[in-house]
Amino acid sequence: MNPRHFISLLDLSGDEFRRLINRGIVLKNNRDPDYQPLKGQVLAMIFEKSSTRTRISFESGMSHFGGSALFLSPRDTQLGRGEPLQDSARVISSMVDGIMLRTDKHETVTTFAQYSSVPVINGLTDLQHPCQLLADMQTYFEHRGDIKGKTVTWIGDGNNMCHSYIHAAMVLDFNLNIACPKGYQPLAEIVDAAGERIRFFDTALAAAQNSDLVVTDVWASMGQEEEQKLRELAFKDYQVNADVMKAAHSDALFMHCLPAHRGEEVSAEVIDGAQSVIFDEAENRLHAQKSLLEFLLCKKAR
Incomplete structure (x- = not known):
């Protein structure tokens, strides 16, 4: 039987996504130290990119559930010496119960999933970040x-x-407004698949009109630091500030996956303001990941 992987949100149905969300809320509010469904199980965590929230959430989650997690980096394994991915996937999956990868190329995760005998989780790639x-x-x-039916606004890269x-x-059936500078828009094939749910706007203010949630990210992601100055010029009109939040509904939330650069992609007034839920969002990496681990690794939860 082929294992169930989590490479993309499109691997989930709407019902499964909501089930994971609701289970994460239950696990957050009802921590039971005696509930250890993954006792004796091991999660291999392969990091080509450094991390705070991803590592802590998965490692803590496995510990809470009675299992353990192995931190693996290319410099500590044969992955850094050119061992074929398919060979590494076969070997590592023969010794653990699940594999999480935080890596550059999306193809690394899909290749691991193709050759792994255990569930593979996408902890982040250059293409997607479904765990967030x-x-x-x-x-x-x-x-x-x-x-469902709400309007979310994405501003930035x-x-x-x-x-x-x-x-x-697409999976949860909400509308997404996007405001990006020219040359920094999402991939057309991903946008086209979503159909009429996606709308593009020329300005952050226009995109945020009547939104229920406003989201942004750093202008230069990890690995793009050499582009920082160029990106600062391109994104200077795409900051989430008080004016942008005023264009949204009065009870709209603000989110950012962190780390954030106050004064760049978001003003300090917004990220530290009453509408910001960034620290709830960060903590929920733990609870959402525990729900995911249970879903993929615990036979009773399937």
Whole structure:
């Protein structure tokens, strides 16, 4: 039997996504130290990109559930010496119960999934960041209820986070407004698949009109630091500030996956203001990931 992988939000149905969200909320509010469904199980965590929230959430989640997690980096394994991905996937999956990868190329995760005998989780690639969306959506559900039919606004780079927001709009059935500078828009094939749920705007203010949730990310992601100055010029009119939030509904939430650069993609007034739920969002990486681990690794939860 082929294992169930989590490479993209499109791997989930709407019902499954909502089930994961609601289970994450239950696990958050009812921590039971005696509940250890993954006792004796091991998660291999492969990091080509450094991390705070991803590593802590998965490692803590496995510990809470009675399992353990192995931190693996290319410099500590044969992955850094050119061992074929398919060989590494076969070997590593023969010794663990699940594999999480946080890596550059999306193809690395899809190749691992193709050759792995255990579930593979996309902890982040240059194309998608589905685990962050589990936490973001759990946060919205906790504060405002189901997001179906609501309007979300993405402002900034059409990056992996933007791609996963497009996928979330498809699976959870909400509308997504996008404001990106020319040359920094999300991939056309991802946008086209979402159909009429996606709308593009020329300005941040226009995109935020009547929105229920406003989201942004850093202008230069990890690995793009050499583009910082160029991107500052391109994105200077795409900051989420008080004026942008005033264009949204009065009870709209603000989210950012962190780390954030106050004064660049978001003003300090917004990120530290009453509408910001960034720290709930960050904490929910733990609870959403525990829900995901249970869903993929615990036979009773399937």
